[in-house]
Amino acid sequence: VKSLEDFYDMEGFRDKEFDKDDKGTWVVSSKIAIQKDDSSPLVSKNIYLFFNKNNNKATGKFVLSKIYEDFSKNTENEYRIAYSNNKIELLDNAPKEVELFLKDYKFLVEEKSFKSLNNLPKISSRHNDNLPLYSINYLIKQDNEINKWLQQKYKFMKQDAIMNIENSGELSNSSLSNFYFKVRYKGKKEEIQYFRESINFKPSKGGY
Structure with missing residues (x-):
């Protein structure tokens, strides 16, 4: 998309959960998670944005969490955000680290295309017709356009990675279904990095 605000004009797949007059809400989320080694916490930065087609407004939240082997040490901090004029705006006071992270954040869907997936080596697949x-x-591969984007934009490892793509919902000529992807890297010292x-x-009545 040229802008995340394009979602206001996109039609999604509607099922019986949608009220008659509800235009629906697009939920766009992104996550960066890093664990430096098996004795370090998994640090994840999560962005959730809800593009409500009924009022053309987008609100959401940023969640910073640290997950330890000892669950009693886990921490999670949540900050309200909004999206307008092609940028994320913080609605709560937050540490400088959070401000800087959100200031220049870009979703992959804003800047890159998957192009032809048929050209990528397939490792495994599963399909459920029901x-x-x-x-x-x-x-x-390391020189793949998506891989290079993650390396340059968010300092991910310069190595081959595994990308998982999931798609659900019925497709038609005028609507989109639910879409999910995750790119995962694993370093020599048990370091893990992934981007999702x-x-x-979704129906807007869910409070979005």
């Missing part, structure tokens, strides 16, 4: 749902794992992004279409 839902419908499919999930595919691809190998993305998802796009879902």
Whole structure:
């Protein structure tokens, strides 16, 4: 998309959960998680934005969490955000670290295209016709465009990675379904890095 605000004009797949007059809400989320080694906490930075097509307003939250092997040490801090004029705005007071992270944050869907997935080596896949749902794992080489974007934008490891893509919901010529993908890296010293992004279409009555 040229801008996340394009979601206001996009139609999503509607099921019986939608009220007659509800235009729906797009939920766009993104997550960066890093664990430096098996004795360090998993630090994750999560962004959730709710693009309400009924009023063309987007609000959400940023969640910073640290997960330890000893769950009693876990921490989580949540800050309200909004999205307008193509940028994320903090609605709560937050540490400088959070301000700087959100100031220049870009979703992959804003800057890159998956192009032809048929050109990527497929590692494994599963498909369920009843839902419908499919999930595919691809190998993305170090010089892949998405891999390079993550390396340059968010300092991810310069190595091959595994990308998992899931798609659910019925597709038609005029609507989009739920979409999820995750890119995962694993370093030599048990360091783990992953980037996740998802796009879902939900009824607005859920409080979005």
